[in-house]
Amino acid sequence: MLACGYTCGQRNPTVPVQTRLNAKDSVWTTHEAQTVKGLPGYKPKKEPALSRYGGYMVNRQQSTGFFRTEKLDGRWWIIDPEGYPFHHRAVVAFSPGTSARQKQAFAEKFGSNAVWVEKETEMLRSYGFNGAGAWSAAEDMHRMDNPLVYTAIIYPMGNYRREHQKAFGGKYRVAGWQGYRFDLPMVFDPRFDEYVEEAVQPLARFKDDPNLLGYFTDNELPWVNDALDRHLTLLAKDEAGYIAAKQWLDQRKGRDASPTDITEEDRMEFTAFFFDTYMRKVTAALRKVDPNHMYLGCRFNQEKNQELTNPYIFRIAGQYMDIISINHYRRWQPDQELMNQWGEWSGKPFLITEWYVKGEDSGLPNETGAGWNVHTQNDRGLFYENFCIELLKNPHSVGWHWFRYQDNDPEDLTTDPSNRDSNKGVVNSEYTPWTDALKRMREVNVQTYRLIQHFDSQLIQHFDK
Numbered sequence: 351m352l353a354c355g356y357t358c359g360q361r362n363p364t365v366p367v368q369t370r371l372n373a374k375d376s377v378w379t380t381h382e383a384q385t386v387k388g389l390p391g392y393k394p395k396k397e398p399a400l401s402r403y404g405g406y407m408v409n410r411q412q413s414t415g416f417f418r419t420e421k422l423d424g425r426w427w428i429i430d431p432e433g434y435p436f437h438h439r440a441v442v443a444f445s446p447g448t449s450a451r452q453k454q455a456f457a458e459k460f461g462s463n464a465v466w467v468e469k470e471t472e473m474l475r476s477y478g479f480n481g482a483g484a485w486s487a488a489e490d491m492h493r494m495d496n497p498l499v500y501t502a503i504i505y506p507m508g509n510y511r512r513e514h515q516k517a518f519g520g521k522y523r524v525a526g527w528q529g530y531r532f533d534l535p536m537v538f539d540p541r542f543d544e545y546v547e548e549a550v551q552p553l554a555r556f557k558d559d560p561n562l563l564g565y566f567t568d569n570e571l572p573w574v575n576d577a578l579d580r581h582l583t584l585l586a587k588d589e590a591g592y593i594a595a596k597q598w599l600d601q602r603k604g605r606d607a608s609p610t611d612i613t614e615e616d617r618m619e620f621t622a623f624f625f626d627t628y629m630r631k632v633t634a635a636l637r638k639v640d641p642n643h644m645y646l647g648c649r650f651n652q653e654k655n656q657e658l659t660n661p662y663i664f665r666i667a668g669q670y671m672d673i674i675s676i677n678h679y680r681r682w683q684p685d686q687e688l689m690n691q692w693g694e695w696s697g698k699p700f701l702i703t704e705w706y707v708k709g710e711d712s713g714l715p716n717e718t719g720a721g722w723n724v725h726t727q728n729d730r731g732l733f734y735e736n737f738c739i740e741l742l743k744n745p746h747s748v749g750w751h752w753f754r755y756q757d758n759d760p761e762d763l764t765t766d767p768s769n770r771d772s773n774k775g776v777v778n779s780e781y782t783p784w785t786d787a788l789k790r791m792r793e794v795n796v797q798t799y800r801l802i803q804h805f806d807s808q809l810i811q812h813f814d815k
Contacts, residue, residue, distance in 0.1 A: 363388040364736075367729045369682070369707065369722040373715060381682045383736035386793045392804050397478075397796040403499055403561070404480035405434030406799040416642045417499070417563050419672055419699055425745040425806060426699035428673075430499075431560040437798050438499060438563060438749030440481030441474060441776055442704060445490075445755070449762035455780040463490050470755075471498055474776075477788045478795025483703060483751030484566050484649070492559055501646065502556060503566040506549035506632060507535050510542045524584075526572050527654065532584045533572040537628040538594040550635045557640040564644030566675060566703075567632045570651040573663055578620035582609045598623055622662040629670040644672035649703055653679040653720060658688070661695040668696030673748060677704035679720035682733075683740045693746030700746055704753040707733045709787065712773035715760060719772045721753070730773075731790020738794045742801045752776070752791075 364382035371377075386394055399407045411420060413433035420429050430436040446456050446466055460466035467490040475498070482491060482500040491497035511530060515522060518531070526533035536542055549567075556562050574580065581595035598620060599607045633645055647667065650657050657663040658676065667674055674696055678684060684702070692700050706721040708714070709730045716723050724730055734752070741747040759779045760771040776791075777783050794801070 363390070365732055367724060367732050367736075369724055369733075371680075372708075372719070372723055373710065373717045375723075381736075383732040384739045385732065385735050386739070386797050386801070389739070389801075389804075391808070392801070394793075394797055395800045398799055401430055401432050401434045401436075402496065403430040403432065403434075403436060405430035405432065405436040407434055410434055415560055417560075417644055419644070419748065421699075423806075425802070426693070426748050428563070428699075428748050435799075436499075437802070438481045438701065438751075439479050439795050439798065440483040440498070440501075440749070440751040441479060441753075441755045442483035442485060442751050443754040443756070444470070444474070444482040444486040444498070444500075446487070447756050447759065447779060448764075449759035449779065451759055451761060452756070452779050459781050463487070464493075467491060467494060467497070470777075470781075473783060474498065477776075477792040478798075479791075481563065481749070481751070483753075484569070486755075488556070488562075491561065492556060494561075497561050499561055499563050501563050501566060502553060503569070504549045504553065505568050506546040506635075507537070507542065507568045507571060507628070509549060510536060510539070510545040513541075513545075514539075528570055528572055530572055532580050533574050534577060534580055534585075534591060535571050535573075535628060536591060537624065537631070538590040540590065543631060546631050546635045550632075550639045553636070554639045557642055562643050564646045564672060565636060565640075566646050567636075567648050569649045570655065570677060571628070571648050572655055573621060573625055573650075573657040573660070575617055575621060575656045575660065577624050578612055578617050579609055582612075594627075595620070618660065618662045621657075621660060622666050625657075625663050626666045626669075629666055633670045645670065646673050646701065646703075647671040647675040649675045649677055651677050651679075652681070653677075658692070661691070664692060664695035668698045671696070671698055674698055674700040675703040676700055677753075678702045679705065680722065683737050684744075686740070686744060689741075689744045689746055693744075699748040701748060702741060702750040704751065705737065706753045706774045708773040709784070710773075712757065712778070712784075714757060714773045715771040716773055718758070718770045719768050719774060721772070721774060727784045727786035728790060730784070730787040731793075734787070734791050735794045738798075739801070742794075742798065743805045745806075756781070 366380050367383045368378045410433045411429050415431050418429050427435040482498045484503040488502045491500045522531040581591045585592040708716045708723050709727045711726045754774050757775040757778045758772045
């Protein structure tokens with residue numbers, strides 16, 4: 351009944367928020383933000399009783415001792431190790447900063463990783479967060495008695511790409527923005543199989559930890575719709591990718607085929623075969639070292655890649671991923687119809703694993719990164735409220751990971767250009783929280799379970815009329 355998402359009812363009262371692409375852009379655009387307190391028919395309530403993991407202590411399901419997913423009454427849920435429905439609200443890169451200024455502030459304020467992780471876990475929980483996303487201090491949380499529900503990430507394809515580049519003088523002559531030659535992850539290379547096995551070995555130490563949500567592999571790999579054409583026209587005929595693509599097309603056509611024989615249906619079916627090869631290899635290796643935890647995917651990129659409108663890719667993702675991970679940029683809010691398609695194509699829930707906006711009252715240049723700029727920290731919080739409200743309306747959404755814990759330090763030139771000078775964090779480089787933003791974030795964080803009940807009941811009432 352809930353598969354269509356929440357697309358009905360009266361228009362919500364909103365608050366205007368202005369955005370622009372970055373500090374160099376002169377054009378501001380006004381968007382309307384829904385707020386928890388402004389939702390028609392909804393009265394904020396006290397946060398309900400929670401399990402030790404942050405699960406909602408109602409409708410208890412089978413407890414397995416680890417996180418898993420289950421669809422209950424038409425809505426997807428993460429189920430916590432005790433069996434309670436759980437929603438993951440995390441910050442990405444929950445780890446101490448690495449610039450000189452950040453290290454000095456860390457030493458003065460915390461002195462040790464053990465003190466830092468305890469104090470900052472308490473701070474995040476006070477604003478309604480219950481998790482840590484990719485690139486977080488997994489070892490520090492692994493050692494805690496009651497950590498945030500955390501994740502871990504490995505890079506089998508990323509590590510292989512770096513080795514493969516050495517044969518090309520350190521850089522590929524033709525590469526996409528993620529650095530892969532011709533935007534083609536090298537999933538067919540036999541050497542990649544060895545890299546997968548090597549990458550997963552360190553994860554064995556986490557296999558018995560109930561506080562771990564699951565694993566990501568790589569980040570924002572390019573899964574282009576014309577991958578078949580690229581394999582056959584851009585690679586040398588002795589390369590593993592060319593050989594695999596040629597064999598696939600010949601078998602499909604029943605003859606010696608050429609690129610001129612390719613149809614649009616061939617292209618889409620090949621994307622499934624291409625992606626399945628990566629999925630099959632990484633999940634087999636993961637399950638071997640850790641059969642207990644969920645696989646959270648390879649973090650699709652909503653802004654630049656093509657897979658998020660490709661049902662063939664999602665069909666394969668649903669066969670291997672427990673939760674689909676999606677990084678979401680340059681949109682005011684997620685689209686209900688597209689979110690429904692993700693769930694229907696894959697048969698699995700999804701997490702938004704990166705998204706943010708930057709406040710121009712932070713004093714930072716805010717010229718880099720994919721997140722938009724807004725005027726103030728309160729506006730950042732309004733953006734968060736509106737975005738999360740839209741996610742909570744959708745029955746396939748099981749959480750979100752805000753990018754990120756700490757602001758960029760413009761003096762740190764060791765980072766990649768997209769993480770150079772911007773107000774992305776919930777704390778600044780001196781570890782001072784951005785309280786105006788966090789207070790707004792808390793508004794929706796602590797109402798999450800109540801809001802889900804509200805939206806689901808509204809939807810049921812609509813269909814019962």
